[in-house]
Amino acid sequence: MTHYLDTINGPADLKKLDRSQLPALADEIRQALIAKVTAVGGHMGPNLGVVEATIAMHYVFDSPTDKIIWDVSHQSYTHKILTGRKQAFLDPAHYHDVTGYTNPKESEHDQFVVGHTGTSISMAVGMAKGRDLCGRKENVIAFIGDGSMSEGEAFEGLDNAGEMDTNLIIILNDNEMSIAPDHGGIYKGLAELRATNGACEHNLFRAFGLDYRYVADGNDVDALIDALQEVKDIDHPVVVHIHTDKGLGLEWAHEDKESGHWTLPAAAIEAMAEHPVEDYATLTCSYLLNKMKQDRRVVVLSAGTPGNGGFGPEQRRQAGDQFVDVGIAEQHAVAEISGIAKAGGKPVYEVASTFLQRAYDQLQQDLALQGNAATIIVAGFGDAIGPDDNTHANVFDIAMTNTIPGLTGLAPATKEEYFAMLDWAIDHAGRPVVIAEPGTLTYEADLNIEPAQPAAVPFTANDLDYRLIARGSKVAILALGNFLPLGLKVRKALAKQGIDATVIDPRVYSDLDTATLESLKAGHSVVVTLEDGALVGGFGERIAAYYGPSGMRVLAYGAHKEFTDRVPTETLYERYRLNPDQIVQDVVAAL
Amino acid sequence: MTHYLDTINGPADLKKLDRSQLPALADEIRQALIAKVTAVGGHMGPNLGVVEATIAMHYVFDSPTDKIIWDVSHQSYTHKILTGRKQAFLDPAHYHDVTGYTNPKESEHDQFVVGHTGTSISMAVGMAKGRDLCGRKENVIAFIGDGSMSEGEAFEGLDNAGEMDTNLIIILNDNEMSIAPDHGGIYKGLAELRATNGACEHNLFRAFGLDYRYVADGNDVDALIDALQEVKDIDHPVVVHIHTDKGLGLEWAHEDKESGHWTLPAAAIEAMAEHPVEDYATLTCSYLLNKMKQDRRVVVLSAGTPGNGGFGPEQRRQAGDQFVDVGIAEQHAVAEISGIAKAGGKPVYEVASTFLQRAYDQLQQDLALQGNAATIIVAGFGDAIGPDDNTHANVFDIAMTNTIPGLTGLAPATKEEYFAMLDWAIDHAGRPVVIAEPGTLTYEADLNIEPAQPAAVPFTANDLDYRLIARGSKVAILALGNFLPLGLKVRKALAKQGIDATVIDPRVYSDLDTATLESLKAGHSVVVTLEDGALVGGFGERIAAYYGPSGMRVLAYGAHKEFTDRVPTETLYERYRLNPDQIVQDVVAAL
Structure with a gap:
């Protein structure tokens, strides 16, 4: 039933509706959201919670x-529906016409491409400042969730908003949840505000x-609508704290808010239930839980994304005080x-590649410069060069951390290597x-390595050297990690050309x-580097610079310097010449 | 007069003094601080303000x-005096025995090497957590200034402290100043707390x-001492807000707190007054003030360090609302x-290389991914490879920003190029x-370029190509910026070897x-890259990778992957083979 939705092709159409008709419109939107996200996956709970707030804003x-200005913007689906993009939510053939985030290339109603948290207030402060400099008068509105409010950038934005003397409206969408439960002292304060209808003494x-x-x-x-009409055209910054219900309208997502935050397509969930597969998150979580039992000093940290590391509610319960969710606060985590x-503990921080970027300075100053023995597991959620959104690229972590002296960066290739490295990092690296x-x-x-290698993974404290997998000549392939x-x-493809x-x-x-790099000078004239990440600042460039003064030809393969947005892996591999036949072609030309 | 100081070689000696003797000790310390900082420069105001607080903590x-745990740690001089390092403050021959910051290599009383702001609370939360995991009971104390409290990391730390249920003491040293005046909404709240003796309703x-x-x-x-004795061994986190007087005891630093924050040696100030020299800060500030007058949309931002860009109180007054100090909040600034x-403005953000690191993710996600036309001027405060403290290294900005797609990174070599680039960035780059x-x-x-070059700087919107300075053969030197x-x-030294x-x-x-890189393949067999910054991830590595598949020899010069601490420039140049004769030697070997 899309009785009201049929009439809406933009915010002007919404304004033609009577206020009494809006709850029915909200129902229609909610049904569309549930149908689409169930079919193709996406952010379920966050979007179901803000249907009314989005309608009210555009009204x-x-x-x-x-x-x-949407924070994270994963809750902008209703906004997209109301601003000319409803087909992408109503017609399965058009489900993939829009991204899961705001994007100015999609609509003039979207101000920024956003996917990281806590940015909206600062960007809104900027847009208000730019407006004032240009002498205009429009309203600037930041829409931010309670989970995002634990992010340092959001606090900095709030602090700067607090000094402004001009129109700026911050809507705090408080659904009492981050992805997982909120963590941080401010949430006690928010609870008190909710309990006192916004009237308590300690108001952040x-x-x-x-x-x-x-x-x-x-x-x-x-x-x-009443509340927003009151603040429209206000002459100073104001926070409108709204208490919403995450997952409203869909029982399972409403009951299990953590699972309902983001969901795979229903079909994929079913398939996975039938054929469960091992993955690094689950394996790592089991390993770490076991490690914690053996050693009280081991503690695992997450910055608001515990599920990504396999730490669901049950695993967190098992870990007890040996698991810390710091809230979405990556700087603090490092x-x-x-x-x-x-202080003598053995910390392990699990973080997604794209979010570790938030802690670049902390990695350098707070951690690497100190030389303190901490372990960071960086997950790319699948192969790094792949179809990620441009807001969630996972190709930059190796290049980023490579620029920092004092950090030991490891890229394991196999499960066995990965766990050997984890053991080493937690217990021996220092x-x-x-x-x-x-x-x-x-x-x-x-x-199926030939010649056969010992099964044991030779990764010990004093063994930071490269691992020889197969000895040949003429061409050496340095194939990093993944x-x-x-x-x-x-190697196999080259063998067909008679090259071992x-x-x-x-x-x-x-x-x-x-030592290994020097030894390759004997008997090799071409070195190929392969890395599942960005070339600029990455592993291959360093190898090329190492061989720069010599006559060694170096061919470095990896991601080009670009943001890619939902581009299929095959397209990227073709573009970056990552297919074996392309590489062989280049090698033969270089020999 | 060092009557009491003579008796103190560590905190245990301090505890032997009667409380009534401590003000006299404070006087002695204050005189030592004034004498040393006047002679060799350093942080004057911050240290003079916390003499008593430091004595009380160690008492x-x-x-x-x-x-x-000291935040920024530039106020730790009295701490150093009381923990076995007094000679470095009393004996001019030993003035340089200690750094201006805390450092565990100097003393077991120093927990971290610190120079960036806002880190102490998060590190203290970590030390408290580590202590609890290990089953110990010591007090953990973070000492942080009001200026540092605007930093996102500090807010994240405060938020995490607010959720803890264990001993943690945060001493907020409120001297009503950042380096320059404080900026941010929280400072209204701090003022209210001071005005009400800590009793007002809105308590951050x-x-x-x-x-x-x-x-x-x-x-x-x-x-x-009374206040700290009350919180010693407390079983939950507490903030002790102390109101101190920055620059106390030295009239000029007390009156002009901004100038008194950090000072050059008195002799250097005198010499500069007699022979004023042009520098980039002053020139840039004049340029920007002029630009602002011509165009209302131009606005300059600083994150708590306006003086570094030449914007003292008078320049800020002239700029009016076209200058914004966001407080120490680099993420927000970007x-x-x-x-x-x-929103249509023309923002220019002035920032020190070492502090831009705080905004790595914002550079990528909030700015570069958006493609918005903003200008960032990154200052290294002198040549980047130089005698900086390891907490304030300026060699990483090129490598760091180089990893980010969508940012155009420029390194001007001359004053004329610099201002041509600024013009281009602000008005044309888009x-x-x-x-x-x-x-x-x-x-x-x-x-004194030969052959003579046109004086005009050919830097226009469509002219991002390299600039040929002198055409020769065999060897091409790509000499970046500085x-x-x-x-x-x-080039001159090579000419003596008959190489043009x-x-x-x-x-x-x-x-x-x-196009230029390809053209060099004709007639050149060696390319030398020179950059005043880190090699890993830098300009030279990219050039080496570009030429990797070819036979071109590439010699890349720049800073090695290491933290250096107050190492003389000449030592570093020698180590990095940056002296012309060393480079010539390498080139001749490679030819």
Whole structure:
């Protein structure tokens, strides 16, 4: 039933509806959201919670003249429906016409491409400042969830908003949840505000110098419209704190808010239930739980994404005080693990590649410069070069961490190597170690390596050298981490050309094994580097620079310097010449 | 007069003094601080303000069993005096025995090497967590200034502290100043707390879920001891807000707190007054003030360090609302300039190389991914490879920003190029531009380039190609930014060997001028890259990788992958083989 939705092709159409008709419109939207997200996956709970708030915003404000800035923007589906993109939510043939995030290339109603948290207030402060400099008068609205409010950037934004003396409206969408439960002292304060209808003494927002309003039922479109009409064209910054119900309208997502935050397509969930497969998250979680039992000092940290590391509610219960969710606060997480290590603990921080970027300075100053023994597991959620959104690229971590002295960066190729490295990092390394968790689960036995290698993984404290997988001549392939199987495929393809290539599993990307690199000068004229990540600043460039003064030809393969948005892996591999036949072609030309 | 100081070689000696003797000790320390900092320069105001607080901490707590964690740690001079390092403050021959920051290599009383702001609370949370995991009971104390409290990491730390249920003492040293005046909404709240003796309704710290105490006179050692004795061994986190007087005891630093924050040696100040020299900060500030007058949309931002860009109180007054100090909040600054640009403004963010690191993710996600036209001027405060503290290294910005797609990175070699680039970035580029401000002020006319070049700087919107400075053969020197004069020296030295080298001013480090690089293949067999920054991830590695498949020899020069701490420039140049004769030697070997 899309009785009302049929009439809406933009915010102007929404404004033609009577306020009394809006709850029915909300129902229609909610049904469309449930149908689409069930079919193709996506952010379920966050979107179901803000249907009314989005309707109210577009009913009261005049987008795109008024600027609505979405935090993370994974809750912008209703906004997309109301701003000319409803087909992408109503017609399965058009489900993939839009991204899961806002994007100015999609619509003039979208101000930014956003996928990381806590950015909206600062960007809104900027848009308000730019507006004032240009002498305009539109409303600038930031829409931010309670989970995002634990992010340092959001606090900095709030602090700067608190000093402004101009129109700026911050809507705090408080659904009492981050991805997982909220963590941080501010959430006690938010609970008190909810309990007192916004009237309690210790008000975070007033303490930041901001005006403040509270809307008890953030799914009551009428109450929301009243509240927003009151603040429209306001002459100073104000926080409108609305209490919404995450997952409203879909029983399972409403009951299990953590699972309902983001979901795979229903068909995929069913298939996985029938044929469960091992993955690194589950294996790592079991390993770490076991480690914790053996050693009280081991503690695992997550910055608001515990499920990504396999730590669901049950695993967190088992871990007890040996698991810490710091909230979405990556900077803090890195500083905290440095402090834990300094005090004698054995911290392990699990983080997604794209979010570790938030802690670049902390990795350098708070951790690497101290030399404290902490372990960071960086997950790319599958192969790094792949169809990710441009807001969630996972190709930059090796290049980023490679620029930092004092960090040991490891890229295991197999499951056995990965766990050997974890053991080493936690118990023996005595320094900060970053481990790039591979995407593909490769077992030593799967590699079918010739000549056969000892099964034991030779990774010990004093053994940071490269691992020789196959000795040949003329061509040496340095296949980092995830790309060792690709390296072996290239070796096979070269063999057909009569070339018996050497294959090396470098394992370490932060430091050069110069003995091995020197030894390759004998009998090899071409070195190929393969890395599942960005070329600029990456492993291959360093190898090329190492051989720069020599006559060695170096062919470095990896991701080009670009943002890619939902581009199929095959397209990227073709573009980056990562297919074995392309590599062989280049090698033959270079020989 | 060092009557009491003579008796003190560690905290145990301090504890032997009667409380009534401590003000006299404070006087002695203050005189020592004034004498040393006047003679050799350093942080004057911050240290003078916390003499009593430091005495009180060491009187009450038992360092190093109890852990004192200093934020920024530029105010730790009294701590050093009281923990066995007094000679470095009393004896001019030993003035340089200690660094200006805490350092565990110097003393077991120092927990971390610190120089960036806002880290202490998070590190303290970590040390408290580590302590609990290990089953110990010591006090963990973070000592943080009000200026540092605007930093996102500090807020994240406060938020995490607010959720803990264990001993953690946060001493907020409120001297009503950052380096320059504080900026942010929280400072209204701090002022209200001071005005109400800590009793006002909107208490930031209670809103973060924390217990709170107030000490009105933070330079009253007796009051401080009472307050700290009350919180010693407390079983939950508490904020002790002390109101101190920055610069106390030295009239000029007390009156002009901004100038008194950090000072050059008195002799250097005198010499500069007699022989004023042009520098990039002053020139840039004049340029920007003029630009602002011509165009209302131009706005300059600083994250708490306006003086570094030449914007003292008078320049800020002139700029009016076209200058924004966001407080020490680098993440916010980058997001705000993106927002300003999106709304039609022309933002210019001035930042030190070492502090830009705080905004790595914002550079990528909030700015570069958006493609918004903002300008960032990155200052290294002199030549990047130099005697900086390891907490304030300026060699990483080119490598760091180079990994980010969508940022145009420029490294001007001369004053004329720098301002041409600024013009281009602000008015024409239409995209985010990072400009690495050179340290040395080089004029085109100074370069004595042969063959003579046109004086005009050919830097326009469509002209991102490298600039040919001298055409030769066999050897091509790509001398980036600050290192163009070095490149010309190498050319001269090579001429003595009969080699007529090509010299190129690349100007752009973010993108390769492949036409020029290809053209060098004709007639050249060695390419030398020179960059005043880190090699790993830098310009030279990319050039080496570009030429990897060819027979071109590439010799890349720059800083090795290491933290260096106050190492003389000459030592580093020798180590990195940056002297012309060393380079010539390598080139001759490679030819």
